[in-house]
Amino acid sequence: MTLSRDSVLAALKTVSDPVSGSDLVSAGLIKALTVSDTGDVRFVIEVSPSQAGQYADVQSSAEAVVKTLADVGTVSVMMTAHSTPAAPPDLKPQRAAPSGPQKVPGIDRILAIASGKGGVGKSTISSNLACALAAEGRRVGLLDADVYGPSQPRMLGVSGRPASPDGKTILPMRNFGVTMMSIGLMTNDDQATVWRGPMLMGALQQMMNQVQWGALDVLIVDLPPGTGDVQMTLTQKFQVDGAVVVSTPQDVALLDARKGIDMFNQLGTPILGMIENMSTHICSNCGHEEHVFGHGGVAKEAEKLAVPLLAEIPLHLDIRMAADGGAPIVVSKPDSAQAQAFRSVARALVADGKA
Numbered sequence: 117m118t119l120s121r122d123s124v125l126a127a128l129k130t131v132s133d134p135v136s137g138s139d140l141v142s143a144g145l146i147k148a149l150t151v152s153d154t155g156d157v158r159f160v161i162e163v164s165p166s167q168a169g170q171y172a173d174v175q176s177s178a179e180a181v182v183k184t185l186a187d188v189g190t191v192s193v194m195m196t197a198h199s200t201p202a203a204p205p206d207l208k209p210q211r212a213a214p215s216g217p218q219k220v221p222g223i224d225r226i227l228a229i230a231s232g233k234g235g236v237g238k239s240t241i242s243s244n245l246a247c248a249l250a251a252e253g254r255r256v257g258l259l260d261a262d263v264y265g266p267s268q269p270r271m272l273g274v275s276g277r278p279a280s281p282d283g284k285t286i287l288p289m290r291n292f293g294v295t296m297m298s299i300g301l302m303t304n305d306d307q308a309t310v311w312r313g314p315m316l317m318g319a320l321q322q323m324m325n326q327v328q329w330g331a332l333d334v335l336i337v338d339l340p341p342g343t344g345d346v347q348m349t350l351t352q353k354f355q356v357d358g359a360v361v362v363s364t365p366q367d368v369a370l371l372d373a374r375k376g377i378d379m380f381n382q383l384g385t386p387i388l389g390m391i392e393n394m395s396t397h398i399c400s401n402c403g404h405e406e407h408v409f410g411h412g413g414v415a416k417e418a419e420k421l422a423v424p425l426l427a428e429i430p431l432h433l434d435i436r437m438a439a440d441g442g443a444p445i446v447v448s449k450p451d452s453a454q455a456q457a458f459r460s461v462a463r464a465l466v467a468d469g470k471a
């Protein structure tokens with residue numbers, strides 16, 4: 117027998133909601149419930165912050181009741197709060213320093229890889245850069261925060277669900293010298309689309325603080341495309357040391373990249389530079405080069421925005437095949453020109469003390 121979602125929900129129905137008087141499930145407080153094949157259970161209890169005090173014992177009661185179920189594995193419960201409307205401005209001088217972005221213990225630097233538009237190769241760049249930094253001897257972590265299309269497990273050739281032997285911390289995956297965790301591995305495939313702000317915030321914090329990253333020189337965060345909740349939460353809660361913005365040379369991708377750069381500027385995150393991906397197409401048969409998406413667009417944009425152009429990565433069949441095959445080109449064809457393009461970005465970042 118394997119543990120079913122329904123039996124977990126039935127158990128949670130026996131825990132009463134101290135505010136509405138009904139139970140946690142009927143009150144709609146249980147979110148993002150997942151039950152793995154091995155019976156590991158995770159869910160979020162989402163409450164209003166003004167009422168959070170009344171829920172002091174609810175988290176432990178919910179955990180306890182699920183733990184009594186047959187065939188249950190580890191049980192991981194998170195409590196999150198809805199955001200409330202902003203309070204009226206306090207015109208008195210502030211004494212306590214506002215709690216700004218925090219450093220994560222054990223992680224020396226956080227590097228965000230962003231793009232304005234989807235499908236421009238942000239995840240491909242993240243995985244290759246992570247492997248290239250590992251090849252430079254750096255202790256590298258890769259957090260796949262792309263809730264809408266997590267791809268790092270496939271790109272790094274790892275599968276299965278992350279284990280949590282003590283029910284509190286999560287063991288990351290590891291391959292090619294890179295320690296990897298994906299938010300996508302915490303949910304069922306169809307759940308990612310219903311994630312909302314507070315849940316994302318809770319999940320991102322869990323990824324940062326509860327994953328056993330070990331000591332890292334750099335944690336690369338592969339962000340979802342655009343300028344949404346994940347970007348905001350990451351930069352507001354954690355000290356992000358730099359962002360790399362990936363774009364193709366096309367006008368439409370560049371327009372979105374500009375919005376991304378603008379967002380990081382507003383949030384005070386240093387932009388380390390831009391990477392032009394799919395810069396030029398190199399035919400894998402004859403080596404002929406053509407500029408499928410135009411040429412030099414990102415270089416011009418980088419100059420205009422006064423940020424460095426870190427690399428121009430060609431559109432090459434080998435890069436796509438390596439990504440789909442679960443071993444990034446930096447690992448599978450380390451001597452190729454394409455792999456060397458990633459290696460030089462990694463070397464430059466290390467030389468600048470950025471990674």
Ligand SMILES: Nc1ncnc2c1ncn2[C@@H]1O[C@H](COP(=O)(O)OP(=O)(O)OP(=O)(O)O)[C@@H](O)[C@H]1O
Pocket residue numbers: 231233234235236237238239240241262265267340341393394429430431432433435436437439440
């Ligand atoms: N330089 C390249 N040459 C060949 N194929 C590439 C290159 N860069 C990316 N690709 C391919 O393009 C597709 C999209 O890339 P990727 O998933 O990295 O993009 P993304 O920006 O992370 O997308 P999403 O927004 O969906 O997360 C993948 O199939 C990948 O293998």
